[in-house]
Amino acid sequence: MSTSARASYHHGDLRAALLTTAMGMLERGEPFSLRAVARDAGVSAAAPYRHFADREALESALAAEGLRDLKADLTRDREMPTTVAELAEFGVAYVDFALRRPALFRLMFGNECDTENDDRVRAAAEIHELLAAAIIGVFPDSDPVALAVAGWALVHGLAFLHLDRKLTSSSADEVAQQVRSSFLAVFSAQGATQK
Amino acid sequence: MSTSARASYHHGDLRAALLTTAMGMLERGEPFSLRAVARDAGVSAAAPYRHFADREALESALAAEGLRDLKADLTRDREMPTTVAELAEFGVAYVDFALRRPALFRLMFGNECDTENDDRVRAAAEIHELLAAAIIGVFPDSDPVALAVAGWALVHGLAFLHLDRKLTSSSADEVAQQVRSSFLAVFSAQGATQK
């Protein structure tokens, strides 16, 4: 059964239905294809092309949605951090997102961001700004741009290394602890300059 | 013309020829398919299956080769670092590799490392050890495991963020300078505990 029953020839809101169907397949780890998405939505293989220029366009829309979800995860139940320990929890949430929704995370970051999709570009920029603000809030005295880039790179690298099983880590708790350790190891000595 | 002329029915060393052909296509940024590789090597579409179980096996072999190349790049003309500045040059070389050979880099790190391929696993472990040794050499007094992971994650994240154009950076020099800045910003405060 698809996300939205269809009484007639026309669907109603096929664009949205395709997105939720596709997202569900990603979530379930199923191999992803335009035809499979269309099939799952109960629609012909050519129908998606009325709403997305090509496969890449669908993927970009999914990526944009994922970026918004990630931002929501990062800000949920959380104030802006003021200590390194609180900053580390940002990293934990980031890596946790990557491990909970691996296929989506790879869509978001595993290919070149096509600048065509304004939605996606904006969502990515918002993540960037959020992380930058968090880091600058904790280290007001240091080179803000360089440190913000470094902080993002750190969580991003941790996420990918765990995703690709390049690091030994069995449980989710163990991963979280490893992220905390890395944050503390890198940033601890900077505690001196901290607010 | 392919990498190796073929006078007779049998090829001689098709396995090696397929690898160099495929690597060349990656390098040129061409879309990558088993059939295309076979065509380019002047051989039928089914021939590669005598040497590689499936497409993934070919990709793993390429990834292993890439990992060895990366390690060679990291160690070429370089002593083990003793200062943060020298450590940063490791990061520059890592990111430079990713930007010079993007398709290969994605093959190496953009998908889950299949533990079947011993060659690939070993090559990945060697990169890990090299980076860990470099970092521990510079910071002998800190938590070695956590700092090694953090250091790898930092360069890895920088590489991916640049690859995906999530960071503003026009020229290669500019990228290198950004990597140096990030390294210094993160590690500078630790200089106190440094050898």
Next chain:
DNA sequence: TGCGCTATGTTTGCAGTGTTCACATGACGA
């Protein structure tokens, strides 16, 4: 020298994919 085993290559074919084009449908405004 000649024979046959086996590694390696070929041909053919299947199922699945992205994409396009001509055509069908039906919701909505004139």
Next chain:
DNA sequence: TCGTCATGTGAACACTGCAAACATAGCGCA
């Protein structure tokens, strides 16, 4: 009421990964 046009369908093309049956020839052994 009727025509228009956004949105759906079906059929087709070129491509992919992969498998099975068949062809070739290099190499060990009588």
